[in-house]
Amino acid sequence: MKYAWITDQAKDYPVTILCRFMDVSRSCYYDWVSSPKTDREKENEALTEQLKNCLKTVARLMEPVVLKRKLAEKGVHISRRRIGRLMKKAGLFCKTKRRFKATTNSKHNKRISPNLLEREFTVSQPDRYYVGDITYIATKEGWLYLAVVIDLFSRQIVGWSMDERMKAKLVNDALLMAIWKRKPMDGLLWHTDRGSQYASDSHRKILSDHNIIQSMSRKGNCWDNAVSESFFHSLKTELTHHCRFKTRVEAKQATFEYIEVFYNRERLHSANDYLSPVDYEIQQEIA
Helix, strand or coil, X not given: CCCCCCCCCHHHCCHHHHHHHHCCCHHHHHHHHHCCCCHHHHHHHHHHHHHHHHCCXXXXXXXXXXXXXXXXXXXXXXXXXXXXXXXHHHCCCCCCCXXXXXXXXXXXXXXXXXXXXXXXXXXXXXXXXXXXXXXXXXXXXXXXXXXXXXXXXXXXXXXXXXXXXXXXXXXXXXXHHHHHHHCCCCXXXXXXXXXXXXXXXXXXXXXXXXXXXXEECCCCCHHHHHHHHHHHHHHHHHCHHHCCECCHHHHHHHHHHHHHHHHCCCCCEHHHCCECHHHHHHHHHHC
């Protein structure tokens, strides 16, 4: 259409002003307004609705490359540029990134384990290499601390724990959950930072009881535990930085849903060839 560039909002302007601006008669304008939508316009409207549906998950899938994959799963093939144009027109914007502070306390006199992982984040078998870390979630009642255990094979969160205090019990419960859930073989490599919780006697006893080998990042080097940092970045960018939790119980429920309902089962990972952790493990079992 000759005047297809006019936005829907512009159509609400007085007809006289629009006609004068476009240098057309009122009859021509009304003919254009009453004309049926083109196939392209109808298709764009349908695609926009599908994009909105994709963004209604517990944590938004904002990146066009991820949306492209998500739509492709439904048989809808569309370019990233077109996705970007439709999102812009519909007022769908990416969630912004925010920095967050570290929760590691490495100023202690406990024994430090060597870095045995050496940033080898790509592994070929499940339950052979786990990484873990602690982060915080703000609520009106105070901080809620979250400890996670991630299987490097699929990036699945295989263990997690939440508490109002950042004690050794927090990381112990997360690791014990992973052990109970996955039952890894002897010789599992467990990599974390140098935090006092991971260096505690109670934590080392769990490792000894289950024949787990401990590995720790170098001092002040977050890249040695980049997978854990990446998960926390996703959690905060997609969920906690955009929520104002009144209670710790409310934050726990939202975090549980993010991990178990969305992250493990729905969120697409580039490291998994854009499959969710659960789907990737299923695919590898079948292959």
